[in-house]
Amino acid sequence: MPFDLGKRRFYVFGLVLYPQSFIYMTALLLIPAHSLFLFTTVAGRLWCGYARPQTVYTELFRWVERRIEGDRIATGLWTGFTFVGSFTPIHSLAAEVGRLALGPWETFWVLFYRFATYGNAGFMREQVCKYMCPYARFQSAMLDKDTLIITYDQACGEPRGSRSKKADPKALNLGACIDCNLCVQVCPTGIDIRKGLQYECIGCAACIDVCDDVMKKMNYAPGLVRYDTQNGLAQGLTASQRLRRVFRPRVIVYSVILLLICSALGVRIALRSPFKVDVVRDRAALARLVEDCYVENVYRLQVMNATERLQHYRVTADGLPGLPTQARPSAFSRRYSVRSLRPS
Numbered sequence: 001m002p003f004d005l006g007k008r009r010f011y012v013f014g015l016v017l018y019p020q021s022f023i024y025m026t027a028l029l030l031i032p033a034h035s036l037f038l039f040t041t042v043a044g045r046l047w048c049g050y051a052r053p054q055t056v057y058t059e060l061f062r063w064v065e066r067r068i069e070g071d072r073i074a075t076g077l078w079t080g081f082t083f084v085g086s087f088t089p090i091h092s093l094a095a096e097v098g099r100l101a102l103g104p105w106e107t108f109w110v111l112f113y114r115f116a117t118y119g120n121a122g123f124m125r126e127q128v129c130k131y132m133c134p135y136a137r138f139q140s141a142m143l144d145k146d147t148l149i150i151t152y153d154q155a156c157g158e159p160r161g162s163r164s165k166k167a168d169p170k171a172l173n174l175g176a177c178i179d180c181n182l183c184v185q186v187c188p189t190g191i192d193i194r195k196g197l198q199y200e201c202i203g204c205a206a207c208i209d210v211c212d213d214v215m216k217k218m219n220y221a222p223g224l225v226r227y228d229t230q231n232g233l234a235q236g237l238t239a240s241q242r243l244r245r246v247f248r249p250r251v252i253v254y255s256v257i258l259l260l261i262c263s264a265l266g267v268r269i270a271l272r273s274p275f276k277v278d279v280v281r282d283r284a285a286l287a288r289l290v291e292d293c294y295v296e297n298v299y300r301l302q303v304m305n306a307t308e309r310l311q312h313y314r315v316t317a318d319g320l321p322g323l324p325t326q327a328r329p330s331a332f333s334r335r336y337s338v339r340s341l342r343p344s
């Protein structure tokens with residue numbers, strides 16, 4: 001979704017938008033916002049755990065750390081370059097980098113985004129989620145007891161306690177949790193999922209994976225920490241019962257609103273005019289008499305081609321029989337002054 005700020009054009013999945021088409025941008029922002037509400041209501045913080053840039057970049061930085069320890073700064077620089085390439089043609093940006101001929105603003109923004117991404121994903125990481133992100137604070141308004149969340153099965157896990165692999169937990173009056181603390185150690189926000197749902201949980205599922213590994217080693221059933229709903233845990237619902245509860249009123253309302261926004265945007269885009277015209281009467285001269293006893297009226301015509309293709313336009317005027325027009329380029333290359341002439 002690159003933005004060409006110089007030419008004031010925004011490319012969104014093949015669609016070319018201009019500042020005058022801001023209504024489309026608004027709708028395009030409303031769609032992810034409502035999708036976020038919908039998906040959070042159905043399945044908790046899917047966005048935070050799997051898709052949001054903070055998580056993706058942090059995983060990327062961790063990957064770099066694991067493979068090439070110490071090269072986080074280069075990853076930040078590359079991110080800064082590609083980010084600036086979203087707002088300016090990236091081919092010419094790459095050529096300027098190759099010639100060491102970057103302009104002062106481009107250099108500033110490449111370095112700025114490099115420090116921003118390094119600071120976010122290489123240094124602060126999940127502290128951003130804990131202390132800066134407002135989404136964690138208001139997500140509880142979207143969750144209910146039928147939302148799929150990452151949760152610890154208290155009934156199965158408690159009382160927790162260490163034991164040998166061969167020991168029978170029932171004989172020791174213990175649950176499945178061996179209190180190894182690995183789920184806390186792998187948690188990027190450092191919380192203990194066994195204390196229940198907490199706003200710091202970003203839904204990354206790292207605790208599920210590590211706990212399943214522990215259960216496997218102990219020859220216990222997996223799923224002590226798992227995706228489940230609060231009602232599912234409390235009432236012991238089966239998977240099909242939980243699935244039926246997905247279609248509840250708030251999910252249906254969010255889905256209908258989302259569908260309406262998508263449909264309205266689709267219809268507006270399909271019916272969009274391929275050009276825009278502004279006609280402004282020349283304020284310097286009202287009607288005046290010219291040769292051959294004609295009265296001349298001058299209008300300034302601004303035609304904007306809203307497509308990426310070459311377009312031809314024919315300008316005509318009507319209202320009087322045989323009304324001729326003459327067009328001449330004005331001082332501005334894309335503007336034309338149009339004279340409509342009529343017999344006096």
Ligand code: SF4
Binds near residue numbers: 225
């Ligand atoms: S990883 Fe599983 S077994 Fe270990 S402390 Fe966490 S919940 Fe208990």
Ligand code: SF4
Binds near residue numbers: 188200206207208
């Ligand atoms: S490791 Fe578990 S408790 Fe920690 S953030 Fe990820 S999903 Fe939440």
